[in-house]
Amino acid sequence: MESGNDKAIGSLYADAEYWHGTGRYKYNEHGSIRDVLKGIIAEGGLVPHEDDWDPKRGKIQSISLARARMYARLYACMHMPCGARLTNELGPRHFWGYCFFLSASVVAHIEYPLQRHIHDYPNKLREWTGKVSKRPHTLKSIFLEGTDIPDNYPILIGIKKGSVQPKLGSRFFNLHEARSEALIRFSDMTHIEVPEVNVAETTALLRSAGHDIPIILIEEGEDYCRTFSFWQLVNGRPLVD
DSSP states (O other): OOOHHHHHHHHHHHTEEEEEEEESEEEOTTSOEEEHHHHHHHHTEEOOEEEOOOTTTOSEEEEEEESSHHHHHHHHHTTSBTTOOOTTOSSOHHHHHIIIIIHHHHHHHHHOTTOGGGTTHHHHHHHHHTTTOSSOOOHHHHHHHOBOOTTOOEEEEEEETTSOOOOOOOHHHHTTEEEEOSOEEGGGEEEEEEOGGGHHHHHHHHHHTTOOOOEEEHHHHHHHHTTSOHHHHHSOSOOOO
8 A cells, every 4th residue: 555655756756757966065166165955046946057068069058857767866876975875775876877878878879980979078077077076087986986075965856747848969868868958947846855864954945945845855766766667767757656
């Protein structure tokens, strides 16, 4: 029999068309720590930022979104300090990394056989990982070892169906991601997930700013995802029981 919480999370997940994974804190371009959540609140939601990863689209202002929760969870859990794991983390991170990035890499090499899209990849990677950790990282190590900001924690955001008009680009990006060039407001979000130990402070911060959005345990999300098949977890469709 489903509990009330099971029904609540089932409804939230069924309505989540896209996901965004981030953390409470990141480094800015000057190496100082900034409060990402307070920034989202001040800006009224997720705002587009400079994005030049997709060779087909060039430099644009966009928000990166995941089609599957487990893909976004990889990005959220980069903000677990010093390689820490969720207590009930579903599957090793390197497993999910291989599932998503290997398939995207295959499509990328078919789409861009001369690999023109990765000519400046090392510089982009250094800049990107530098927002999470001051230590140098590879693509693999940043997901496994995470942030060096000790008080950081992951934040996973569900985005409601119909709230995003995705802008398409290269096929290897479209495989697991979508881009939005418009603000994603709090009213466009199904819910926010954070670790159990961070629920109270996250809730208080959002409530004090007038945002009455469901905040659930990311650990609860991990347990709920165990009720779905591997294919359901990676195919990028809403998780409907």
